Amino acid sequence: MHLGRPKTSTNTRHTSIAEEVLQLALHNGQSGLERVLVSFESKLCGTDDYTFLLRELGNRGEYEKAIKCFQFAVRRERRKTEQGKLASSMISILGRLGKVELAKGIFETALTEGYGNTVYAFSALISAFGRSGYIDEAIKVFDSMKNNGLKPNLVTYNAVIDACGKGGVEFKRVVEIFDEMLRSGVQPDRITFNSLLAVCSRGGLWEAARNLFSEMVHRGIDQDIFTYNTLLDAVCKGGQMDLAFEIMAEMPTKNILPNVVTYSTMIDGYAKAGRFDDALNLFNEMKFLGIGLDRVSYNTVLSIYAKLGRFEEALDICREMEGSGIRKDVVTYNALLGGYGKQGKYDEVRRLFEEMKAQKVSPNLLTYSTVIDVHSKGGLYEEAMNVFREFKQVGLKADVVLYSALIDALCKNGLVESAVSFLDEMTKEGIRPNVVTYNSIIDAFGRSATSECVFDAGGEISELQTESSSLVIELGIEGKATDGEDNQIIKIFGQLAAEKGGQAKKDCRGKQEILCILGVFQKMHELEIKPNVVTFSAILNACSRCDSFEDASMLLEELRLFDNQVYGVAHGLLMGCRENVWIQAQSLFDEVKLMDSSTASAFYNALTDMLWHFGQKRGAQLVVLEGKRRQVWENVWSNSCLDLHLMSSGAARAMVHAWLLNIRSIVFEGHELPKLLSILTGWGKHSKVVGDGALRRTVESLLTGMGAPFQLAKCNLGRFVSTGPVVTAWLRESGTLKLLVLHDDRTQSENAGFGQISNLQTLTL
DNA sequence: TATCTACGCC
Structure with missing residues (x-):
């Protein structure tokens, strides 16, 4: 259950005494450890033996024992370099276990005691921060090297680039670091390129990944299984499954055989592309080839069955997984919860949620997000509120995804006002909404029954004090949320629960609210949230729900101020323009073609629906063809x-x-x-x-x-x-x-x- | 010389 893979120790410099001490250390408690170390002190052979001991304890998750050994070894050692070796190893080990604070502590102690100012210690700490996603900290450490008179080396740069990948730094910025590396005369190696590929994979930048791959070949750097798996991940995340398949097929010709990671990557890629048969075929192929399944591959396949609602098969996978000694973990439960939730099987959701807690599998942010989302989407606001309250009690902090899911649920249920209240609340909590959050809100217009424009002309979110919320206070419905629990979210949930899903408000349809989208769009612009193709589809869908041709065309016309190409095409087609608009449309279609298939089809669906809705049926047909x-x-x-x-x-x-x-x-x-x-x-x-x-x-x-x-x-x-x-x-x-x-x-x-x-x-x- | 790389769940 480490964050990272255990570092495979090809180091055979340690003595057999060290192996013996390791066994004793593992079988003794904290107190016995000190005795063991003291009695073997004269027999252990210096730093190599101690680092072996630290590493192996770390690989078994025994970081407290590892720290004890480290402190013992440093105390008995007088040479600064040897102490430095121990410190670098210790930082790396703690980093792999996700114990960043402890790693940082070791680093700082090492610095003050005069054996930590080495490129190794800095590199190890950069890696430790990077592994846990603390990219800013990692970069700070990197920048501080110069002040300490240290010059980053190949490994340092590799660690920084890797940290960028894990921390979601944009590819462009990582390339700047790479360029700096080249300027400093540090030659990149296979790991550098593998880490650069990982940066691409996060963003699905499959073309950039392919270019990097060619660049490797060009520079005479050999590829390895990491290279291929990371490249494949980038291509899969970019939705290019046919290309991914070709790349996978070429691996054996380079004597690199696909392994469990290759298959998991491909299976997940096919699943994300909606090609479930291809995904399951690969799973069977992997089993047929005798490739051992790991935790990730089981969970990947399980999530497919869960998503498809094929619960019998999902449970078979669970049984097979447990049969091979891998217990259900939080990812397994999250996948099952999501699957049952999607099918509206709330009893199963509740049962599994309780089961995982009984099994001492701690629900994480994703678990709570899923369970809260499932209940909100189903209009079960009281249950959602209770789970949200539990979520707050265990001390987890909501993120933009959780809030976006909640907002989306409310929007899908036609409760755009409550959704905007949540948007307000998340902003107050310092969580920045993103394009997904806003896309949900936009998608809600025309769906909701309320007539008020919740965004004023300037695009500011209006203060929302709905009649019903004052009603709730009067009735004391939010009573459960007292005792210092001053949480707006819980209050809104309480209100929604009391309204039985806001049914009362759903049926009163007021004037068209579609022009509110302009305000939302303006707000996104101010917040520098870049609209994407989903935003566009959401706007078109809102148009399709709008009865007024004038309002819809006015909206699209106004939006041309923000993006003339995209909205020019939509507006032009709506107005029945052809020639020039169709040429513009072609380049828009070219861009959409680069996206994954479900996003692309959503775009075509939305555009066609809008045209069809307003009687532009031949235009709709052109688009669909x-x-x-x-x-x-x-x-x-x-x-x-x-x-x-x-x-x-x-x-x-x-x-x-x-x-x-x-x-x-x-x-x-x-x-x-x-x-x-x-x-x-x-x-x-x-x-x-x-x-x-x-x-x-x-x-x-x-x-x-x-x-x-x-x-x-x-x-x-x-x-x-x-x-x-x-x-x-x-x-x-x-x-x-x-x-x-x-x-x-x-x-x-x-x-x-x-x-x-x-x-x-x-x-x- | 100790420091660096791949897959899953909202």
Whole structure:
């Protein structure tokens, strides 16, 4: 359970006496240790024996015994260099165990006692801070070397770069450090590049990672299993699974065989890309190859089954894992809690939450986030409040993710005002909202039932004192939250619990609030929070929920001030512009193509929905066909099957028209249609609510409306079927073509590019 | 000369 891997000791300089002492140290208590050390003092052979002892105790998590040995060894040693060696080792060992404060203590003592001012001690401390994510501290130590007359060496730079990776420093800044390293005449080695690759992997910068890999080859630096695994991680995190697969396949040709880490990385990559079959196939391959499973690989696969709601298989993995001597840890529980929570199995969530505590597996921030989020999303605010209270009691500190999850839950439930109160509260607690937080808020507009604009024109968050919160105080509902528990979050939860999920407020719809998004956007701008493609999708989705074309177009028009390309395209397509807008749109689509598949499909779904909603159906179809051409949705159609399960309702409808026109052209070219034709809508696993089936209903009414002869398959609720001859007959009817061809409500008639688009549509079809 | 590198859960 160390933070880091144990440092494998290839050091054989120690004597067999040291091994004997290690065994005695392990089997004796703290007090016995002193006796053992004293009695073996004359036999142990200097620093090598002592560092061996420290390292091995550290590898077994016995850091207190290691410190005792260290202090003993330093006291008996008179030579500064030898003391320095002991100190550097001790700092490294404590760093690996995540005991940064202790490591820092050893370092400072060593400095004052005159044996700590070495590049080794500094490097070890940088690494210790880095490993625990204290990047600022790590950099401070690095900078302080110059004042102490020390010159960073290769290992120091490697440690700093590694710390940057773990601390989430931007790639650009790390490259500056790398450049400084080169300028100082320090030549990078394999570990330097591996650490640089790790920086890329965090941000999913797969192209930068590939360039680094080429640079390694260019410099004649050999690759190792770390290089490949880190590169793969970057490529996987960048969502490029096909490329990752190719890279993995080339490993054996370099005599580097994929190991358990390689497989875990790939399996998780496939899972994150939604390619669960590929993920599970790799898992089977790994087992078939006899690669031993570790804690991480078990948890990776378990989380897949949990996410898919395949709990029997998830529990099988648990049993297999425990059978091989690995107990369920906090990650295992978190995955199960998330899985059961997603399916609304609250009883299981509560049972597991209690079980883990009984098993002495301490819930962590993620556990609480999950459990609170699950209950909030389900509208069970009282339970959420109780778990939040427990979370506060155990002394954990909320982070931006927890708050964002809460805010998202409230927004999804249409309670944007409460969400903004939480936003206020987190800011007061000194937690900076990020783009995810704001995306949730934006997504809430049009979803909520409240009419007040919670952001004023200047973009400031208004003071919110809702009627109901004063009501709560009067009724004393927040009574449980007294006794010095002055927590706004708990008060809001209490209020929501009392309102039974705010149902009362949900139904009163006021004026369109969509223009509030401008204020939110302005606020993001002020806080220097950069909107991303999800922000864009959220805005488009808000437009799709807005009844007023004028408000929606005004919003998009105004947003062009912030980003003319993105909002120019959305606004232009909405207004029925074509030629120039379509050229701009192409470069936007190019950018989206670089993103992972679910983000990209969400973008296409949102844009199409918005256009469809405002009657720009042909425009919607152009976008959806562009998405198909760029393979945003995998295997959308063949002559016999149309798969809509990853699409939104607008995208799906535009696609149904396109597909039917496509098979119509097959018929009119004189070819026969396949015997069986299917349209798949899925059963809603990709919708917000599992099993919702909204897409199926939408497609059903579209097909019925056109008189298309498809029927729901008897054995599969997410599948419409028909036969080739029946559909052929319908397509040949005189009125069918007119039904299938889509039109825009608005077109910019002066646009000379219209004909070009018609051609494009014909071509694509 | 002691110091440095990969995978999972919100």
